[in-house]
Amino acid sequence: MSNDVWVVAEHARGQLSESTLETVGKGRELAHATGGKLVALLLTDDERNQINSLAAADLILLARRPEFREFTPEAYGGAIEAALKEAPPRLVLMGSTSVGLDLLSVLSARTGFACLDSCTRLDLRASQLLATCQIYGGKLFVEVALSSATTLVAVVPGSFAKPADQPSGRPEVRELTLPADLPVSRITFHRLIEPPSGDVDITKVPILVAVGRGIQNADNLPLAGELAEALGGAVCASRPVIDQGWLPLTRQVGKSGMTVKPKLYLALGISGAPEHLEGMKQSELIVAVNTDPKAPIFGAAHYGAVTDVVELIPMLTEEARKQGLKKAS
Ligand SMILES: Cc1cc2nc3c(=O)[nH]c(=O)nc-3n(C[C@H](O)[C@H](O)[C@H](O)COP(=O)(O)OP(=O)(O)OC[C@H]3O[C@@H](n4cnc5c(N)ncnc54)[C@H](O)[C@@H]3O)c2cc1C
Incomplete structure (x- = not known):
């Protein structure tokens, strides 16, 4: 050896x-x-x-x-x-x-x-x-x-x-010298199935507004979109949001989704399951909002707020617009 x-x-x-x-x-x-x-x-x-x-x-x-x-x-x-x-x-x-x-x-x-x-x-x-x-x-x-x-x-x-x-x-x-008697593979590669192109690449966006089941329903998703727009970022989500078909798979963060490392990861109504944390815990700054003070996401977050995301998001959007944060990001 x-x-x-x-x-x-x-x-x-x-x-x-x-x-x-x-x-x-x-x-x-x-x-x-x-x-x-x-x-x-x-x-x-x-x-x-x-x-x-x-x-x-x-x-x-x-x-x-x-x-x-x-x-x-x-x-x-x-x-x-x-x-x-x-x-x-x-x-x-x-x-x-x-x-x-x-x-x-x-x-x-x-x-x-x-x-x-x-x-x-x-x-x-x-x-x-x-x-x-x-x-x-x-x-x-x-x-x-x-x-x-x-x-x-x-x-x-x-x-x-x-x-x-x-x-x-x-x-x-x-x-590398390969042996002449290398067995022929019984498995052949057919094709690489890639996610539909044209969507934003969340691994390259510096500000991510991530929504989880706490967003309640699809009708509230535009709220997250408006906040992302005001911050100059993009919306991503936990798996249940994707599984419901509210956002495409290209926006999923976690074990069976993307691994992201943005400058800011805003986790809104996400519990912080290990499969989700795996995909975002390297983010530079994590801010979590959840109604449950014991939610595990707070263990990974640098800052947190215990409150209702549906009420908070429009206020954050208004403030971000006032401060002109989109230009700064
Ligand atoms: C093999 C495998 C792979 C997986 N891969 C992934 C993956 O890639 N990505 C992923 O995310 N998950 C993945 N999961 C699923 C994972 O285990 C969790 O089920 C999932 O992350 C939970 O998503 P969530 O936090 O949105 O929902 P929940 O766990 O249901 O949490 C919702 C949170 O919202 C809070 N909340 C509710 N209402 C409000 C409100 N009005 N305001 C604020 N907060 C509120 C609740 O307190 C709760 O903490 C995987 C699981 C398995 C087994």
């Missing part, structure tokens, strides 16, 4: 995912602690748009094949398994995403290496890996310590920062 730290690069439509970039940031720090190299494992059909984003790595292990254009657990799993058996590193990091979780289980079963999923904190102290991981869908956290064997880890998107600086040098790129 080497001291190296590997990151499995995840990509879609030719671009590396945000969670891969964050994992590279954490991997850089961990490789410093192990004294090993940071190695990016890139399985793709065309690396041209991807290599530059992996500049923080010391080495890119590249496997280029048409079947690596899109992820399938069998094709990726077989290739990474072979690489792992050839030269097992200290750590293998991937996103705790649908791709990463598929891979984690396949690789752990095939190699016998320990695996941890849903990790939000990782540290190496002496020979031990210390990790904090979510269990029960994020309702509880566990702290675990693992001894110094190769460990596979899936990290929750949004838990770590991307590399701060773009390094001046370029990583070495080495072709």
Whole structure:
């Protein structure tokens, strides 16, 4: 086993995912602690748009094949398994995403290496890996310590920062030698189903007015729209609001929706279930409004008000218009 730290690069439509970039940031720090190299494992059909984003790595292990254009657990799993058996590193990091979780289980079963999923904190102290991981869908956290064997880890998107600086040098790129007898995948990729385009991308908006079931009914939604407009932001929502069909899926925040990190997240009538918090707890400033003073959202909020959102929103809108906040945001 080497001291190296590997990151499995995840990509879609030719671009590396945000969670891969964050994992590279954490991997850089961990490789410093192990004294090993940071190695990016890139399985793709065309690396041209991807290599530059992996500049923080010391080495890119590249496997280029048409079947690596899109992820399938069998094709990726077989290739990474072979690489792992050839030269097992200290750590293998991937996103705790649908791709990463598929891979984690396949690789752990095939190699016998320990695996941890849903990790939000990782540290190496002496020979031990210390990790904090979510269990029960994020309702509880566990702290675990693992001894110094190769460990596979899936990290929750949004838990770590991307590399701060773009390094001046370029990583070495080495072709990954794949065994000739790699089994043919029985799974074939059909198509990527994307949300309808044309809607606002809530992951890029600095001010989000988020509504939950506390908004009461669809007739009250325009109130949130007016507030968002007055603040120069956009409306997003918790899952029940989306499930009712009041807003499109592109506006859902949380475990099965988007992960957002706006400058301001105004949580209006949202209880703060772990599945919702997972998608917004990294926001710079969280302000919660809820009639229930014991609502868990207040545990995540920087500021809070115990009051009725339906009464409060028009007052906030009026005040925002008076102050000209739209121009300031
Ligand atoms: C696998 C899985 C994935 C999930 N993914 C997501 C996800 O991506 N995103 C997500 O949001 N949820 C998700 N959920 C659902 C999640 O568990 C919660 O059920 C959901 O977040 C609750 O939404 P809510 O806070 O709007 O509603 P509720 O939990 O019903 O809370 C409504 C809140 O409004 C307050 N309220 C009521 N009336 C008023 C009023 N007039 N003024 C002010 N406050 C008021 C109440 O006190 C309450 O706190 C997921 C669940 C599972 C099992």
